[in-house]
Amino acid sequence: MTAVLEASHLHKYYPGVTALDDVDFTLQAGDVRALLGKNGAGKSTLVKILSGAVLPDQGEIRIDGQEVTIKSPHDSFLQGISTVYQEMSLVPGLTVAENILLGRWPTSKRLGVSFIDRKEILRIAREALGQLEVDIDLNQLASRLNVAQQQLVEIAKAISFDPRVMILDEPSSALPSEEVDTLHRVVRRLAEQGRAIVYVTHRLQEIPKVADSVTVLRDGKVIGTIPVAEATPERITQMMIGSDWQRTQWQRDAELGPVKLEVRNLNRAGLLHDISLELRGGEVLGLAGLLGSGRTELLRSIFGVDPIDSGEIIVGGVALNNPSPSAMKARGLGLTPEDRKQQGLVLVFPVEDNLTLASLRRVSARGVLNPGKERELAEAMVEDLQIKTASLAVKTRTLSGGNQQKVVIGNWLNTLPEVLMMDEPTRGIDIQAKEQIFALVRDLARQGLAVLFVSSEIEEVLDVSDRILVINQGRITHSRQHDEVNLEQLMALVMEEINL
16 A cells, blocks of 8 residues: 555655654554654754755655655645644644634625635634534634634644544643543544555554554664554654653652741632632642632742732732732742743743743842853753753754743753743653653742642642642632542542532
8 A cells, every 4th residue: 555645765854863763654544643752852943844944965755655845834734644733833823713714714705805704714613623522602702712612723724634644742741631532532433434644653652543653763764663552652752762761650758847928808790719828848739629629829820920810929028919020039939831932931032041931130239130140040050950951052942842842941040040830831842851740849848839730631630739628619628638549539629520
């Protein structure tokens, strides 16, 4: 059988880095291929070459056995390849339907004049979104969608091209479990229709549910392609990392310090209801809840990004009833945001700048930046966090997801915080980078820092936390010590229905 897609001997070089080293990748019609590897393994580079965003330095690409040249995303579309990137590309001021057909709005003529055919836009968009089995208002502005809904609209946009090859880059990273199951069903149905699917993921538990085969990259090379029946977590991890990998459990070896952060009866209309909590120095407090439960809203309200209607926030014994980010930073709070690319980094800035953006007062005098001091702080943080970068001068957007996340964390650690709130610090990064983040959190706690930790992966919250609060519909419903609950029990608490 002729392969739908065949890439041969692909090479891609960046200054000081070989991103792809003689990569071969073949895909048959109806095959769902999971593409795995650590951050920096070459997955994103391969995806960008196939989608026309990046040109290879060497190699060939064939579609149905015919060599093709893909120099742009438009060329990729013409060859029947449609890509859904992890980073959203919706236009906030346009509706869901308009975004799905963006750049391809159908027109009709009346009296010899062409008009945008809005009924046809709605029809095509409804058909594309309908394949995902989700109910999203087509007339809703994209700016009003949550992250999960935005991801589904991105996938619907790709489906609307009726592609032969679909590339899904971390499509489930922002989805709650029930919508992930829907996504898997849709992917399987698309494959049954004869489409070839490249499914990039860091979630190993997804693989047997959605994939037929698995390709693993490491250090820019293809380590192997195996059928899904042979893709045990242990084997995949060994292929990705090159040696056996074992997740370590958090063991506390020091007493907790005084209360660093206290929240009393915090309310925000429709989102947060009568929330109270305490966080001590040296403590990792996990916040477990489903998407939309109020996790991010709580952290943003504590930090003063979003206003609160009532309640009290006490930092180091001082009450702040109307917090603002600048006031909270001055009191020793830091927040690593959920969306690192949009809210945590300036991607076109060098690594050095991004590591000191939140601590400019430490690297300047009388309003004048001290480049030597800035470089000193940045170099120390690169070493402390083991940030993999060719130099401090490279653009932050060129780093892998795991290293970008370390830059976000390093930026806030340079403010010398007493309390660090971490919202989804492991989203979209590989298993080894996650373990490095976990080890960092534990080390910070040992040094006396108070950490409020949020993750969609419930097992991560359980692994890293001393104590866990369950949040459901904007309410704290349960509190458990780490050793009082196992994963199954915590999942049940997170997913239980509450009577309001």
